[in-house]
Amino acid sequence: MNEQIAPEYLRGRVVTPTEVIVDGLVVLRGATIAWVGEAARAVAAGWSGVPDAVEPPVTVLPGLVDIHTHGGGGASYPDATTPEDALVAVHEHRRHGTTTLVASLVTAAPDTLRQRVGVLTALAEAGEIAGIHLEGPFVSTARCGAQDPALIQRADAGLTRELAALARGHLVTMTVAPELAGVAGDGGVVDALIDVGALASFGHTDASWQQTTDALDDARARLAAAPGRRSGRSTVTHLFNGMRPMTHRDPGPIPVFLAAAARGDVVVELIGDGTHVAPEMVQSVFSLVGAANVALVTDAMAAAGMPDGAYRLGSQDVTVEHGVARLTHGGSIAGGTAHLLDIVRTTVAGGVPLVDVLRAAATTPATVLGDATIGALEAGRRADVLVVDDDFRVLSVRRAGVMVAP
Numbered sequence: 001m002n003e004q005i006a007p008e009y010l011r012g013r014v015v016t017p018t019e020v021i022v023d024g025l026v027v028l029r030g031a032t033i034a035w036v037g038e039a040a041r042a043v044a045a046g047w048s049g050v051p052d053a054v055e056p057p058v059t060v061l062p063g064l065v066d067i068h069t070h071g072g073g074g075a076s077y078p079d080a081t082t083p084e085d086a087l088v089a090v091h092e093h094r095r096h097g098t099t100t101l102v103a104s105l106v107t108a109a110p111d112t113l114r115q116r117v118g119v120l121t122a123l124a125e126a127g128e129i130a131g132i133h134l135e136g137p138f139v140s141t142a143r144c145g146a147q148d149p150a151l152i153q154r155a156d157a158g159l160t161r162e163l164a165a166l167a168r169g170h171l172v173t174m175t176v177a178p179e180l181a182g183v184a185g186d187g188g189v190v191d192a193l194i195d196v197g198a199l200a201s202f203g204h205t206d207a208s209w210q211q212t213t214d215a216l217d218d219a220r221a222r223l224a225a226a227p228g229r230r231s232g233r234s235t236v237t238h239l240f241n242g243m244r245p246m247t248h249r250d251p252g253p254i255p256v257f258l259a260a261a262a263r264g265d266v267v268v269e270l271i272g273d274g275t276h277v278a279p280e281m282v283q284s285v286f287s288l289v290g291a292a293n294v295a296l297v298t299d300a301m302a303a304a305g306m307p308d309g310a311y312r313l314g315s316q317d318v319t320v321e322h323g324v325a326r327l328t329h330g331g332s333i334a335g336g337t338a339h340l341l342d343i344v345r346t347t348v349a350g351g352v353p354l355v356d357v358l359r360a361a362a363t364t365p366a367t368v369l370g371d372a373t374i375g376a377l378e379a380g381r382r383a384d385v386l387v388v389d390d391d392f393r394v395l396s397v398r399r400a401g402v403m404v405a406p
Contacts, residue, residue, distance in 0.1 A: 005030040008401075009051050010385060011039055012058035015358045017376045023053055026060050028383045031400040036377050058395055061358055062377045063099030063384025064340045065365040067172065068133060068238065068269055068297035070104045070313060072304030072339070077103045078314035079302075081115070083122045090128050092305045093298075095405040096339035097397050099384040100366070100374050102172050103129045104299075106314040107136030107147040110159060117166045124170035130369050131172035134163065135237065138189055139204035140177040145242040146327055146334035147204060148315045155182030157192040164196035171198040172230070172369060175237040178215030178253070179207035190219050194226050199368070201269075203237025205253055206244045212253035216260050230370040236261070236268040238299055239285065241276050241333070261289035267368055269297045270360075272347045273338040275324055279350030291356035295365040296343050301325055301335030345392040 007027050014024025016036060025042050027035040035045060042050045071077050073092030080086035086103065093101055103120045105113060113134070123129045136147050138155040153159075155176065164171045174193055176183050183189045183200075190200045200219050202212070219234045236257045244252035260266040268289065272282045276299070286294060298304065302311045303320045310328070311318045313335055317328040325334045338346075340361055347357045366375025373382045383401035388394060397405040 007034060007047065009047075009049070010060050010387060011051050011053060012060050012387070014060045014377060015062070015354055016378065017359055017363050018355065020354055023057070024060065025050060026377055026385060028385065028398070028401050031383050033377060033379055033381050033383050033385075035379050056390065059388050059390070060377065061097070061386040061388060062362040062375060063386055063397070063399060064097050064344070065100040065130075065362045065369070065375050066093065066098045066298055066340045067102045067235075067295055067365045067368050068104050069093060069101050069300045070106065070335050071302040072300050074302055074306050076302040076312060076314075077120060078106045078108065078116060079312050080119055083119055083126070086119055086123055087128060089302070090123065093300070093339060094399065095394070095397065096305070097341040097386040097388075097394055098339065099386070099397065099399040100130045100369070102131050102133045102369070104133040104135050107139065107144070107151045108314055109151055113137070113163055114166060117163050121167050121170055125168070130371070131170045132167050133172055133201070134174040136175060136204065138176045138180055138183060140179070140206045142206040143177070143204050143242050143244065145204060145332050146313055146316055146318070151315060155180045155189045157182065157187055157189050160189050160192040161196060164192070164198060169197060171196065173199045173201040173235055175201045175203045177205040177207065178202050179205060179211040184215045184218040190215070191222060194219075194222050194229065197228070197230055199231060199234055201235040201237045202253070202257070204242040207253045209251045209253070209256055212256040216256060216266065220265055231368055233264070233368075234266050235295070235368055236266055238271050238276065238297065239268040240281070241271060258285070258288055261293040264293060267293055267295050267364060269295050271299045271336055272296050272343045272350070273298070273336050274346050276333060276336065279346060282347055283351045286352050286356055286360070291359040292364055294360040295368060296340065296347065296357070296361045297365075298338055298340050298343060299336040300338065303337045304339060306337075341386070341388070341392055341394065348392070
């Protein structure tokens with residue numbers, strides 16, 4: 001810590017991974033959080049010039065971490081041909097409190113994936129994004145959702161390794177259907193992902209209960225044996241969406257994913273925007289598996305922060321009406337239009353405690369990235385801080401101590 005840098009004080013309700021400090025203080029010194037605690041204890045801790053409490057009090061949150069987002073502000077990562085194109089979406093989400101994000105691609109032809117990975121790798125190396133998520137192309141045609149079924153391919157560990165090499169260490173996750181031949185087992189896609197420092201994210205699947213169980217067991221064992229792994233847990237791509245539904249005679253993958261999350265073996269993504277998953281179901285999942293095993297995500301596409309209209313998501317035409325994005329031909333939901341802060345607001349309104357919501361919107365996704373410097377208001381972490389009002393409207397956003405909004 002550089003003692004020559006003057007401290008900056010943020011006072012209000014402070015949300016940590018374990019509690020809400022009613023009258024708290026976050027002290028920033030440059031790019032680092034220097035101290036977090038009750039404002040009344042700040043002077044005893046050596047901080048002078050602490051500001052008076054403001055009325056109405058503001059709420060101080062950690063910068064949000066979104067590990068599944070396809071775009072925003074009119075720009076789409078699957079359609080971006082230059083880093084400048086993709087940055088439009090990065091900045092759209094950053095201004096709304098997402099200080100760390102993973103850029104997601106969709107199923108596409110191999111040459112398209114190679115080019116898009118190159119674009120996003122440049123952003124990752126510049127520190128603008130935290131990494132890359134490949135949603136496909138090894139997914140189920142029966143549960144493809146907005147993925148183009150004509151471009152879905154057989155599982156190919158060789159292509160996986162090639163794309164990972166182009167990503168130069170920045171490939172974070174890849175969505176795969178566990179039932180496909182060549183996904184699990186020696187020399188499979190999951191094996192290749194772990195070998196290159198990435199994680200399998202199981203989804204867009206029509207798998208049975210047994211196929212899902214076998215694939216998760218295989219991935220868990222391989223991760224446990226992998227040195228220098230990013231995380232010890234696979235993820236589940238947007239639980240419920242793009243997968244065989246659960247019934248009492250045909251359980252499918254969902255109860256396996258929930259049980260694995262409850263054991264702490266996987267992290268389940270939830271698109272808690274009120275469109276993809278009902279708020280009551282979101283609350284139920286938090287109750288069943290705990291916030292340490294949930295990552296709230298947006299699955300946002302280009303229309304996030306934009307008006308209704310016509311958009312693109314990779315090879316697919318999308319129409320947005322009343323804030324809901326659907327394939328123009330077919331009607332499947334085609335990603336989200338919310339910012340992660342909107343999902344925080346919706347999830348809190350749905351009855352999930354604020355501490356749990358922020359853990360799932362910041363702390364838990366940071367563990368997927370394997371990055372202990374972000375995701376919480378704790379001394380020593382990066383100064384990513386979001387200040388909001390009672391309605392979760394942005395008042396200010398700081399990333400590494402630098403003001404990015406308003």
